Amino acid sequence: DAKTTQPNSMESNEEEPVHLPCNHSTISGTDYIHWYRQLPSQGPEYVIHGLTSNVNNRMASLAIAEDRKSSTLILHRATLRDAAVYYCILRDEYTGANSKLTFGKGITLSVRP
Amino acid sequence: NAGVMQNPRHLVRRRGQEARLRCSPMKGHSHVYWYRQLPEEGLKFMVYLQKENIIDESGMPKERFSAEFPKEGPSILRIQQVVRGDSAAYFCASSQGVADGYTFGSGTRLTVV
Numbered sequence A: 001d002a003k004t005t006q007p008n009s010m011e012s013n014e015e016e017p018v019h020l021p022c023n024h025s026t027i028s029g030t031d032y033i034h035w036y037r038q039l040p041s042q043g044p045e046y047v048i049h050g051l052t053s054n055v056n057n058r059m060a061s062l063a064i065a066e067d068r069k070s071s072t073l074i075l076h077r078a079t080l081r082d083a084a085v086y087y088c089i090l091r092d093e094y095t096g097a098n099s100k101l102t103f104g105k106g107i108t109l110s111v112r113p
Numbered sequence B: 001n002a003g004v005m006q007n008p009r010h011l012v013r014r015r016g017q018e019a020r021l022r023c024s025p026m027k028g029h030s031h032v033y034w035y036r037q038l039p040e041e042g043l044k045f046m047v048y049l050q051k052e053n054i055i056d057e058s059g060m061p062k063e064r065f066s067a068e069f070p071k072e073g074p075s076i077l078r079i080q081q082v083v084r085g086d087s088a089a090y091f092c093a094s095s096q097g098v099a100d101g102y103t104f105g106s107g108t109r110l111t112v113v
Helices: none
Strands: A009-013 A018-023 A031-038 A045-050 A061-064 A070-075 A084-092 A107-112 B005-007 B010-013 B019-024 B031-037 B043-050 B053-056 B065-068 B075-079 B088-095 B108-112
Touching (some): A009 A018, A018 A084, A018 A107, A045 A061, A045 A070, A070 A084, B005 B088, B010 B019, B019 B088, B019 B108, B031 B075, B043 B065
Parallel strands (some): B010 B108
Antiparallel strands (some): A018 A070, A031 A045, A084 A107, B005 B019, B043 B053, B088 B108
16 A cells, blocks of 8 residues: 555644645555544544545545645544544555555644633 | 444453454444554554455464454454463454445453463
8 A cells, every 4th residue: 555644743723623634645546545533542433535536524524636645634623522543544445355454653633622 | 233343342361361352343244354553553454354264364463363254253353372462452343345444343452461
């Protein structure tokens, strides 16, 4: 799997938007961009994924650069429950047995009340 | 839908004993993945199984660790002759298809004393 680069940590204020960046300059044409998050003492949780177009769901939005070398996860209104480690992962979904998710260090998001 | 069920949530074993960790995937999911998270570290892939088959075990230690996903019943991660270094959180995930998102369980926290 191609590698991603994320800042180690970010702080935000409650009820404000949060933009979590991810660089993936070596992304290939068949790599999907996945985001998962892990709340303290819990298993990871799927957030969103996309290929080329921006994506929205009830949890977040994913903005993908035109050249696909970077992306941004957007939490529109951070809550204290959004404090977690957020993982940006590239996944080639055409390789069958090699489709496993490979987690990096992620970015630790802290939310101030 | 109860989601991915892992049990036990906490497991304490003395050095040299065996640990058996169970994972029941979501209903309709035939792909199971095991990950290990050492204290203060990231999630490391261990093994990917489909019913009765090991697809990718590239992350499994060569000795003492084994995994199975029988035709009937949960997936089992077995650690023989546990050592202190095996103390970690073990997470199981399942997916419906090879390109689908993962649903993770809450993990089993193994402590070796």
